[in-house]
Amino acid sequence: MADGPAPPGPDPVGPAPAVRPFLVTAGRVAPTAAGRPVPVETQVVATVAGLAALDALSFEQHDIVSACRRPQSIAELAARLRLHLNVVRILAEDLRAAGHLTVHVPDTGATHDASVLRRVIDGLRAIPDSRGVTP
Amino acid sequence: MTPTEQLVRGVPAGDQSAVRPPLPVKMVIAGGFGVGKTTAVGSISEIEPLTTEAAITEVAAGVDDLTHTPRKTTTTVAMDFGCITIDPTLKLYLFGTPGQERFGFMWDDIVEGAVGGLVIVDTRRLDDCYAAVDYFEHRGIPFAVALNAFDGRLEHSLEDVRWALDVSEHVPLVVFDARERGSVRDALLVVLESALAASGG
Numbered sequence: 209m210a211d212g213p214a215p216p217g218p219d220p221v222g223p224a225p226a227v228r229p230f231l232v233t234a235g236r237v238a239p240t241a242a243g244r245p246v247p248v249e250t251q252v253v254a255t256v257a258g259l260a261a262l263d264a265l266s267f268e269q270h271d272i273v274s275a276c277r278r279p280q281s282i283a284e285l286a287a288r289l290r291l292h293l294n295v296v297r298i299l300a301e302d303l304r305a306a307g308h309l310t311v312h313v314p315d316t317g318a319t320h321d322a323s324v325l326r327r328v329i330d331g332l333r334a335i336p337d338s339r340g341v342t343p
Numbered sequence: 344m345t346p347t348e349q350l351v352r353g354v355p356a357g358d359q360s361a362v363r364p365p366l367p368v369k370m371v372i373a374g375g376f377g378v379g380k381t382t383a384v385g386s387i388s389e390i391e392p393l394t395t396e397a398a399i400t401e402v403a404a405g406v407d408d409l410t411h412t413p414r415k416t417t418t419t420v421a422m423d424f425g426c427i428t429i430d431p432t433l434k435l436y437l438f439g440t441p442g443q444e445r446f447g448f449m450w451d452d453i454v455e456g457a458v459g460g461l462v463i464v465d466t467r468r469l470d471d472c473y474a475a476v477d478y479f480e481h482r483g484i485p486f487a488v489a490l491n492a493f494d495g496r497l498e499h500s501l502e503d504v505r506w507a508l509d510v511s512e513h514v515p516l517v518v519f520d521a522r523e524r525g526s527v528r529d530a531l532l533v534v535l536e537s538a539l540a541a542s543g544g
Contacts, residue, residue: 247456248424249436251364279364281436283424287393293452312364316456319368322544324433325458328368329535331429335387337525 233298245297248283251312252276252300258308265308268299273308365434370531371454373440373478374463375471379491379521380439381423383463387527388425388437395422422453437531440475450478459534460486463521466498469507476508485537487515489530495520 254276262273271289280288286296303309318324372380385392423439438457440450454460462475472488479486488510490497499507501516510516515533519526 244455245452247369248438248453249367249369249456251367253362253364277362279362281367281426283395283422283436283438284393284426286395287424292396314367314369314456318366319456320458320538320542322539322542324366324368325535325539325542325544327433328429328435328458329532329539331433332427332435332528332532332535335427335524335528337523337528 249281369457371457371460373475378463378465383521384425386524392423392425459538485541487533489519
């Protein structure tokens, strides 16, 4: 099993693996028994305990916790690790329950708050017209 | 394992998490196939657009349904997205919604919680964006329609497009170029201003 402190490298290329998408979730297709799936932008962060337990984790669990040294969205994890979104949702929930990750579901009240929207607007306005690189 | 709502949503006191994540604000970029969604995301995203497979519930579209299959089927489609760090505590995510070239898709899985949407339109193929316009209108999500000016030319005037799409007067209609960072930025700003107005701010 790959085990190193290296952060995620360049994005993988090529087709996503066609096999065992839900094998790793033991056949589960919904993240929770009752709740709705967490939004794709939900932030996931490794805990200190999770990073300490990295060696004991295998395959996808290992890769997810390792990638979450820095906060990642569910969607980024799925793309970077080439896993199905719902597989990431299920595994992230398992890892959260085990104390290896924290899962931060965005509060729509906060994201739709006028002061937050103004900060996004101000941040976007500060973006220059071009990157200074001619394509 | 069914978590309590509190455990999923909140961070318990004395949390062992190493880093506090930013608040993610989500916008959705919709439109027909090949209309420039991924180009627009790539023009402004701070990372190369990433692609993931999203599951989409497809509601059988009546007359087109020759198979007499159950009412809903789940389709897996590619979804492109990017992000912009506003500051260490705030991050904007842009998601390109797939599948809108066909009717009856439900994008709830992707759109849930989005602050706004940008519907990109190719004026040569207006039909492709009806589903997206309808979706945002029905869900009450602030959105703008952006005409992608391929080669700087538009096939129809803004008034004609507004009439053809039958969008409300309050829905902003802009012309933009998906390849130009400043142009994409300004189109997103139009959506955000609508969202801000809708929030009462």
